[in-house]
Amino acid sequence: MIICAGNNETFDFATPMGVGLIETAMNLTRLCLFDKPEFLLFVGSAGSYGNHNIFDIVESKTASNIELGFLSGDAYTPLDNVISTNTTNKKEIIVNSSNYISTCQELTKKFLNLGVEIENMEFFAVLRIAQEFDIPAGGVFCITNYTNKDAHSDFLKNHEKAKKLLARHVETRIKELTSR
Numbered sequence: 001m002i003i004c005a006g007n008n009e010t011f012d013f014a015t016p017m018g019v020g021l022i023e024t025a026m027n028l029t030r031l032c033l034f035d036k037p038e039f040l041l042f043v044g045s046a047g048s049y050g051n052h053n054i055f056d057i058v059e060s061k062t063a064s065n066i067e068l069g070f071l072s073g074d075a076y077t078p079l080d081n082v083i084s085t086n087t088t089n090k091k092e093i094i095v096n097s098s099n100y101i102s103t104c105q106e107l108t109k110k111f112l113n114l115g116v117e118i119e120n121m122e123f124f125a126v127l128r129i130a131q132e133f134d135i136p137a138g139g140v141f142c143i144t145n146y147t148n149k150d151a152h153s154d155f156l157k158n159h160e161k162a163k164k165l166l167a168r169h170v171e172t173r174i175k176e177l178t179s180r
Contacts, residue, residue, distance in 0.1 A: 001037035046141035097124030
């Protein structure tokens with residue numbers, strides 16, 4: 001099953017789950033309880049901490065939930081804040097999820113030191129629910145912005161093109177898989 005966030009980030013081939021960690025967790029849990037999918041593929045936009053360029057397509061099976069307060073030493077968590085459905089030894093790009101969009105480029109560069117390269121609001125919830133229901137899962141993202149003071153305006157400027165690139169990428173991958 002292919003899923004996406006919702007609101008202005010929808011695709012003809014994907015089922016919207018909601019924006020942010022909470023809506024996604026609630027709606028995806030409900031879906032899994034009543035009609036458990038065999039596989040979950042999340043498709044969405046992402047911000048880059050610096051290693052990826054605008055309109056790059058990034059695939060991942062690993063997510064984190066690290067808040068900016070952790071990076072500055074002002075917060076900690078007793079919870080497991082990195083989750084992966086990767087069953088190979090392949091190095092994964094870690095996607096950070098928070099209900100906030102990062103805009104401090106100096107602070108977010110610290111994510112790179114932790115191996116975290118991009119951010120998307122929903123992906124951690126997707127992987128956590130997939131883990132709970134023992135469902136293989138992954139994500140495909142298109143970079144719309146860098147995590148800096150222009151993050152929101154760049155996201156708005158690049159979002160429509162990013163959605164088209166994502167749709168094309170997913171359609172190509174589906175064709176590749178079905179022709180095997």
